Amino acid sequence: MLKIARVILKDFKLLIRSRSSAVVVLLGPLLLMLLVGLAFNTSNLFDIKVATYSSAYNELSDSLIANLEDNSYKVFKIDNEQECINSVERGRNHVCAVIPGDLDVQNTEGAIVFYVDKTRVNIAGAIINSLSTKISLKSSEISTSLTNTLLTSLNDASVKLNEKKDAIRNLTSNLVTTENRLISLESSTGELNTSYGVNISDYGDQLDDIKSGNNLTGDTAEDISKFASSFKGLLRNLEDRFDEIQDFKDTTNTEVSSIKSVISSDKEIITEVEKIILEITEDIDKIEIKDVSKIVNPITTEIKPIVAEKTHLGNTFPSLLVLVLLFSGILLGSTMIINEKSSPAYFRNFITPTKDVVFVIGNYFSNLIILLLQLTVIFVVMMIITKAVIEYQVISNLYVALFLIASVFILIGTLIGYIFKSSETANLASMSASAILLFFSNTILPIETLPTGIRQIVQYSPFVLGENVLRKILIFNESLAEAIIPLSILLGYVIVLFVIVYVLRKGTKRRV
Amino acid sequence: MANIPFIQIQGIRKSFGKNVVLDNIALDIPYGEIYGIIGKSGSGKTTLLNILIGFYKPNNGAIIFQSRNLLKDLMNVKQQFGFASQSGSFYGKLTVKENLQYFGKMYNVPENILEERIPRLLKLVSLTDAQDTQGRRLSSGMKKRLDIACSLIHDPKVLILDEPTEDLDIVLRRDINDLLRKINKEKNVTMIITSHLLHEMEDVCGRIAILNQSKIIKDGTVDELRDSTSKSVEVILKTEDQKYEQDVKSINAFNEVKDVKIARDKMYISSDNPLDALQDVIKLLNTRKKKILEIKINRPSLADVFEELTKDKVKKEVEYVKDSKSNIKGF
Numbered sequence: 076m077l078k079i080a081r082v083i084l085k086d087f088k089l090l091i092r093s094r095s096s097a098v099v100v101l102l103g104p105l106l107l108m109l110l111v112g113l114a115f116n117t118s119n120l121f122d123i124k125v126a127t128y129s130s131a132y133n134e135l136s137d138s139l140i141a142n143l144e145d146n147s148y149k150v151f152k153i154d155n156e157q158e159c160i161n162s163v164e165r166g167r168n169h170v171c172a173v174i175p176g177d178l179d180v181q182n183t184e185g186a187i188v189f190y191v192d193k194t195r196v197n198i199a200g201a202i203i204n205s206l207s208t209k210i211s212l213k214s215s216e217i218s219t220s221l222t223n224t225l226l227t228s229l230n231d232a233s234v235k236l237n238e239k240k241d242a243i244r245n246l247t248s249n250l251v252t253t254e255n256r257l258i259s260l261e262s263s264t265g266e267l268n269t270s271y272g273v274n275i276s277d278y279g280d281q282l283d284d285i286k287s288g289n290n291l292t293g294d295t296a297e298d299i300s301k302f303a304s305s306f307k308g309l310l311r312n313l314e315d316r317f318d319e320i321q322d323f324k325d326t327t328n329t330e331v332s333s334i335k336s337v338i339s340s341d342k343e344i345i346t347e348v349e350k351i352i353l354e355i356t357e358d359i360d361k362i363e364i365k366d367v368s369k370i371v372n373p374i375t376t377e378i379k380p381i382v383a384e385k386t387h388l389g390n391t392f393p394s395l396l397v398l399v400l401l402f403s404g405i406l407l408g409s410t411m412i413i414n415e416k417s418s419p420a421y422f423r424n425f426i427t428p429t430k431d432v433v434f435v436i437g438n439y440f441s442n443l444i445i446l447l448l449q450l451t452v453i454f455v456v457m458m459i460i461t462k463a464v465i466e467y468q469v470i471s472n473l474y475v476a477l478f479l480i481a482s483v484f485i486l487i488g489t490l491i492g493y494i495f496k497s498s499e500t501a502n503l504a505s506m507s508a509s510a511i512l513l514f515f516s517n518t519i520l521p522i523e524t525l526p527t528g529i530r531q532i533v534q535y536s537p538f539v540l541g542e543n544v545l546r547k548i549l550i551f552n553e554s555l556a557e558a559i560i561p562l563s564i565l566l567g568y569v570i571v572l573f574v575i576v577y578v579l580r581k582g583t584k585r586r587v
Numbered sequence: 588m589a590n591i592p593f594i595q596i597q598g599i600r601k602s603f604g605k606n607v608v609l610d611n612i613a614l615d616i617p618y619g620e621i622y623g624i625i626g627k628s629g630s631g632k633t634t635l636l637n638i639l640i641g642f643y644k645p646n647n648g649a650i651i652f653q654s655r656n657l658l659k660d661l662m663n664v665k666q667q668f669g670f671a672s673q674s675g676s677f678y679g680k681l682t683v684k685e686n687l688q689y690f691g692k693m694y695n696v697p698e699n700i701l702e703e704r705i706p707r708l709l710k711l712v713s714l715t716d717a718q719d720t721q722g723r724r725l726s727s728g729m730k731k732r733l734d735i736a737c738s739l740i741h742d743p744k745v746l747i748l749d750e751p752t753e754d755l756d757i758v759l760r761r762d763i764n765d766l767l768r769k770i771n772k773e774k775n776v777t778m779i780i781t782s783h784l785l786h787e788m789e790d791v792c793g794r795i796a797i798l799n800q801s802k803i804i805k806d807g808t809v810d811e812l813r814d815s816t817s818k819s820v821e822v823i824l825k826t827e828d829q830k831y832e833q834d835v836k837s838i839n840a841f842n843e844v845k846d847v848k849i850a851r852d853k854m855y856i857s858s859d860n861p862l863d864a865l866q867d868v869i870k871l872l873n874t875r876k877k878k879i880l881e882i883k884i885n886r887p888s889l890a891d892v893f894e895e896l897t898k899d900k901v902k903k904e905v906e907y908v909k910d911s912k913s914n915i916k917g918f
Binding site: 418419420421422423424425426427428429584 | 640641642662663665666668670672674675676677678679686690693694695737738
């Protein structure tokens with residue numbers, strides 16, 4: 076155990092007494108954590124640039140744009156639809172929103188089309204979600220307004236119908252009463268007695284007998300007397316019947332009059348109800364949007380990719396290439412220099428009449444050739460797997476870009492190699508530098524998640540620049556002229572790094 | 588030819604921070620000479636060589652080579668001077684021939700000349716059979732020879748060797764020294780060698796400078812250096828009877844004899860005039876009928892000279908070495 080402790084103590088002493096090792100080993104990870112922590116301690120997106128185009132903006136489209144514009148989104152109106160789409164391709168804007176002219180909720184034809192760069196896999200989804208949320212907010216607002224109008228109409232109808240509820244109830248009651256009365260009248264009519272209580276034929280026979288007898292004997296007198304009596308009875312009955320009929324007539328007249336009055340009253344109620352219904356119908360007719368889908372989703376959107384959708388591998392291929400260049404370039408660059416420095420022959424190179432710049436250029440090209448060979452292998456494999464055919468022009472553009480990107484990473488690696496003495500320290504520094512460049516790129520998290528200040532620096536990171544250039548060339552088939560700015564910045568890096576490496580190489584002479 | 592000053596080192600001063608490593612160094616190195624610079628570890632030998640090959644710039648002074656100040660024409664220094672370092676400066680993973688081809692190119696040797704020169708050089712350093720062997724797979728002696736070959740690839744007029752026999756066994760040391768003499772003779776290359784193996788320097792070098800505490804304290808031929816010492820020549824004598832007590836008293840009485848000692852089976856006689864002293868001693872022993880088995884004359888060695896010249900400075904030297912070491916910085 077004591078021996079192990081002694082070994083550990085020795086290792087710590089060696090580490091601490093080697094200043095650069097101590098700095099890299101102890102402070103490297105802390106610095107990395109600090110930078111990454113500061114940069115990514117947020118879940119927001121910043122400065123998403125939305126380009127909009129509409130043949131005719133109106134109140135609705137302007138309010139929609141106003142809704143988009145906030146801390147995260149910056150909206151730019153562009154005069155031409157193709158230019159709007161192209162601006163996304165060129166990375167100047169993240170989204171292009173093509174809004175139908177005179178945007179109208181009733182217009183069933185045009186949806187708002189968002190052109191998004193889906194090749195930026197890790198941000199396209201986030202932007203689409205975020206935009207959808209913003210649009211759906213406005214859509215909900217309109218939907219609420221439409222639903223509100225609908226509900227107001229219904230409410231008004233309800234109030235009006237409620238107001239007439241008693242009248243309708245009275246109408247019902249009146250109709251029931253009228254019905255009862257009519258039933259009663261019908262019953263009374265049925266009860267009306269129309270029989271005379273005598274047989275008319277009998278009176279006829281008797282009269283025949285009287286006529287035949289003509290001698291008005293006792294019996295005849297008796298018969299006449301009986302006839303007279305019976306006739307009187309008949310007349311009385313008739314009289315009674317007529318009285319009853321008169322009474323019935325009076326009653327019926329009264330009833331009919333009463334029913335007429337009720338019906339007249341009911342007609343008024345019906346007229347009022349009809350009026351209310353008319354009003355309600357008019358209110359409903361006033362509602363312009365009655366299509367259920369329009370009420371539920373008044374603004375329709377459509378997401379379109381700016382280029383034909385590819386596989387995730389196709390979309391991430393530019394990042395993959397830069398990643399290979401990053402790690403291979405930095406590690407290879409630093410390792411080669413460390414090997415060179417630790418070689419006893421390093422000293423002899425200094426005493427030859429060969430200028431330092433020759434060695435710097437020689438080392439740089441050695442690394443470059445290895446990296447370009449690696450990349451060629453990757454291309455060949457990719458082309459075999461994906462069966463893709465890349466045009467000669469694209470390949471030549473690609474190699475120009477790869478040459479610059481690789482140069483930057485190689486020179487960063489070379490610089491690390493010249494700064495640090497031991498291979499362990501140089502490897503750790505190389506890994507740390509690679510990790511920082513990787514974290515502050517679009518590969519793991521989009522740089523739009525970084526706070527503005529950091530993002531403004533990070534957008535000039537060689538990794539980010541390289542990724543952008545390769546995306547332009549590989550995905551959008553753009554020419555080198557389209558990527559002239561990032562390419563120029565990369566060239567600037569190459570020149571500056573080359574000068575620094577040259578100075579450092581001269582400086583290492585003291586330590587040989 | 589050997590006495591023509593080929594390289595003149597004039598007033599060279601070099602310091603690292605406050606630590607003065609070389610102070611007013613002045614030397615004349617004749618053409619075709621094998622010139623030795625001796626000194627203790629940290630005395631500034633390697634720094635002086637590094638200045639000579641243009642690797643370090645001195646704070647003051649000049650190095651005149653063929654009437655030109657080399658410090659103002661470093662590319663010329665590099666083209667005219669070859670250097671073989673202590674540790675061997677070549678690529679271990681390149682073959683012997685590849686190393687020569689590479690450094691030949693770095694020394695601006697045209698391809699056709701290189702193709703013709705490499706076999707000759709390989710023959711000179713006896714590495715022809717190993718030309719396709721990687722440097723790391725060579726033996727210690729071969730590595731040293733490859734390093735010397737690398738330093739000769741551009742056909743320099745001056746070859747500088749920093750402790751060329753360091754870390755080699757006695758046989759290999761002798762081989763390397765033979766090689767150096769051969770190169771000096773065949774190629775007529777002026778050589779500057781540093782070493783602390785003083786007896787070898789005596790054998791190889793025509794002239795030697797002693798560097799101590801940042802300064803050249805003595806330079807000259809080996810004989811001149813020996814003559815400069817106060818130490819006497821020692822005559823060592825062995826007789827058959829090995830009984831020297833009575834002889835010591837008699838010999839001590841001789842004018843030419845400074846001191847007589849007996850150690851083990853021999854008698855050690857110190858004298859400033861050893862030949863006269865030896866004649867007197869031989870006469871005495873003959874008179875006493877003693878049979879002489881062995882006579883050896885030991886002149887003061889370079890080590891003796893060096894020790895004498897530097898012994899009063901040992902204390903300061905220790906401090907100096909400490910300072911030098913503390914000056915070594917790095918990552």
